[in-house]
Amino acid sequence: MKRLRLPRSLFARNIALLVALVALSQVCSLTVLMHYVQTPRIERAAAAFANYVTALGDVLAVAPLDARGPFIEKLRAQATLPADTALDPPRSLSALYRSYQRETFLAMLRRHLPADMPVRWETGKSARDEAEERLWFRVHVASEPYWISLAIPDAAHSDGMLTTILLSLGLAALATLTAYAIQRHLNRPLDDLATAARKLSAGGQPEPLPTDGPTEIAQVSIAFNRMTEALREAEASRALMLAGISHDIRTPLTKLRLAMAMAIPAGGDQAFVASSENYLDQIDGILQQFMDYAGSGAREAPVVGDVNALIANLAADFAGLGHEFDLTLGDVPPFAFRPVSTMRMLMNLMQNAVLYGVTGLSVRTWIDKDAQALCVAIGDRGKGIAADEMEKLKEPFRRGRGGAGHPAGTGLGLAIVERIAKLHGGSLELRAREGGGMEALVRLGIVPND
Structure with missing residues (x-):
């Protein structure tokens, strides 16, 4: 037995x-x-109409001979029925209640009339060409059967009930519309809360929610505002702590570089100098990646720009280092994005392609009109990785194996990329590339600049 499917939204x-x-x-x-x-x-x-008709029949039956003629003429009695009379009134779906009234009246009328007094229904037109309904009864005048017609009482075809039904339907529609308006008003704070929560989960800073609505919803809004304020304070404290750590570590690193330059005489062990410089550069790079992961551009304001131009500039920089990217740039309209964060995201992916793929480097862009998103695919023709490992690589501190001569990274590069993509209302997907290798697909939500 199938269960009743309720709408998903409250x-x-x-x-x-x-x-x-x-x-x-x-x-x-x-x-x-x-x-x-x-x-x-x-x-x-x-019942009243039946009593009236029965009394009329009784009067005609006992009327004097000299009075029967005027009675018959006055009542327009006929020996035969008109051709358009029927046993039952016609039914109409457009006037369902009116048909019900007629049938009910006729059934009850026959119940109260004598068995020898049949009833017929006539629907015709009056002299004014208006619809007219009459009832025909058979009575006996001096044992001779005659048919007389009487106008149908209002109770049999009154439109008062129809008016009541229409009024009830109108009130029901009004009540439904009023309930809809009230529910929309109550749901607006919930919609604002959902929008603010999505913005907060993407790394943004939503505005405080209004707290002047219904008590229950106002309490939720107050709790949400307190939570966002606590997160804002925690973010500020974290940024301050990381800035202090960065300063405190980079200061002795700078002094160490200076001490090494002054302590080692000219012409000394250059291999030791190069190795030491390399280790210091690695420490500085790791520190910078931690700073990038902590920030990920959440405080950077979006600016309308051209992503294709940014990709072309980065590809030119990599070409200067001997790494050529094959560019296939689609028609992408200018839209608002965080330029520094986006550049960092693209650079991380292009560096990964150089480090892990080495050959077959490419960048493609296009617009997914259905999802209203910019798609950037950065691929290589390297060995690739197993499908079950792709999602794990996006986790913080999950390191991949570097190419020949390259050290393994800190494991934060793809985590940074995913954060920046989510900050733009998008996502990061790692997938096998057709023909071999691997491809990183980034989707960024766009709002075209009009």
Whole structure:
């Protein structure tokens, strides 16, 4: 047995519940109205009309001979029925309730009339060419059957109930629209909270949420504001601590370089000097990567620019070092991005391609219109890595194996790239390249600059 599938959003569920409750209340109200008000009203009208017709038949049956003619002429009695009369009134889906009224009235009328007094329904047109409905009854005048017609009482075809139904439907629609507006008003703070949470998770700094809404939602907003303020203070403390560490470590490194230059005479052991300088450069590089990972450009303001131009400049720099990248740059409109962070991200990926792939270096860009994202694919023709290792490489401190003559990195490069991509509303995907090698695909959310 299949379970009822409810809408996923709270807003849709509340609206569906309110609509169901309003519809149920209207159905219950109409059922009570029909059963306890309208049906007894029609039955009373049918009983009174039956008494009137029965009395009329009795009068005609005992009328004096000289008075029967004027009676018959006055009542327009006929020996035969008109051709357009019917046993039951016509049904109409467009006037369902009116058909129900007619059938109910006619059934109750026949229940109260004598068995020898049949009833027929006529739907025709009056002299004014207006729709007219009449009932035909068979009576006996001096044992001769005659058919007389009487206008149908209002209880049999009144539109009052139809007006009530339409009014109920209108009120139900108004209640639904009002509930929709109220629910939209209540959901707006939740939408703001979700937007702020997404911005915070991407590394941004959302504005404080308003706290003037309903009490329950205001309490959530207050708690969120306190959390973001605590995270902001923690971020400031971390940045201050890292800046202090960087300064405190780089100062003795600089002094060590100076001491080495002054202590080793000219023409001394140059291999020792080069090795020492290399170790100092590695320490400085590792320190810089830790600083980059901690910052990742969260405080950098986006600037409208051309990513293709940035890629072309980086490719020219690598070409100057002997590493040629094959560029396939698509039509990318200018959009807002963090230039320094984006340059660091692209440089890390291009350095990885040089370090691990060595050959077949390439950069491709295009726009994914469905996802409203810029796609940058940086590939190589190296040995590649196993599929189950690709996601692990994005974890902090997960080191890859460097190429020949290159040391292993700190394990923060791809973690930095992923942080910067998420900061731009995007993602990082590592995948095997068609034809061999590996490809890093970065998606950045874009808002075209109008």
